[in-house]
Every structure is written in C-alpha cells, then in structure tokens.
Amino acid sequence: MQATDDDLRWMSLALRESREAHARGDWPTGAVLVKDRQLLASGQNRQNSRGDVTVHAETDALRAAFAEHGPDYLALRLRWGGDRVAAAGD
Numbered sequence: 463m464q465a466t467d468d469d470l471r472w473m474s475l476a477l478r479e480s481r482e483a484h485a486r487g488d489w490p491t492g493a494v495l496v497k498d499r500q501l502l503a504s505g506q507n508r509q510n511s512r513g514d515v516t517v518h519a520e521t522d523a524l525r526a527a528f529a530e531h532g533p534d535y536l537a538l539r540l541r542w543g544g545d546r547v548a549a550a551g552d
C-alpha cells in the first residue's frame with residue numbers, strides 16, 4: 463500500500479505531537495484521528511506527566527475528540543466507517 467500525500471501529512475502531525483510529548487518527559491508518541499480528510503482530534507502520550515498509564519496518544523486523541531465533538535457525534539462518525547487513526551511509534 464502506497465502512502466498518499468494525506469497520509470504523510472497526518473503522520474507528520476502525529477510525529478509533531480510525539481515530539482511535544484517527548485519534550486515534556488512523556489513517551490514520544492502521538493496520534494491523529496481523521497475523518498473525510500478532516501482532523502477530528504490529535505493526542506499525545508501523557509503517562510508520566512499525568513501519572514496515569516491509560517493516557518496513550520490514541521486515548522488522548524479520543525478524549526479530545528469527545529470533548530470537541532461530543533460522544534454522540536464521534537460514535538456516529540466512527541460507526542459509519544472510513545475513519546483512520548494514525549499513531550506514530552505507539
């Protein structure tokens with residue numbers, strides 16, 4: 463499978479999130495949640511800074527998406543497919 467320009471753009475953003483996490487003292491991982499070529503949310507690993515082992519980049523992105531769009535909206539969007547989650551190094 464060939465990476466598209468969009469794939470590279472989203473992975474670049476996930477990597478930027480991972481660098482921010484690392485600079486803060488967390489594991490260097492980032493994630494983006496994308497639907498229809500639109501960014502729903504991004505996230506970073508926050509396990510060390512929050513003292514919570516569940517705060518992976520993916521869960522952080524999901525929490526941010528819920529906070530921004532609401533659980534009903536996100537559940538509906540995810541349910542109908544076509545979503546992509548890009549995680550860098552997690």
Ligand SMILES: [Zn+2]
Pocket residue numbers: 518519520552
């Ligand atoms: Zn993870």
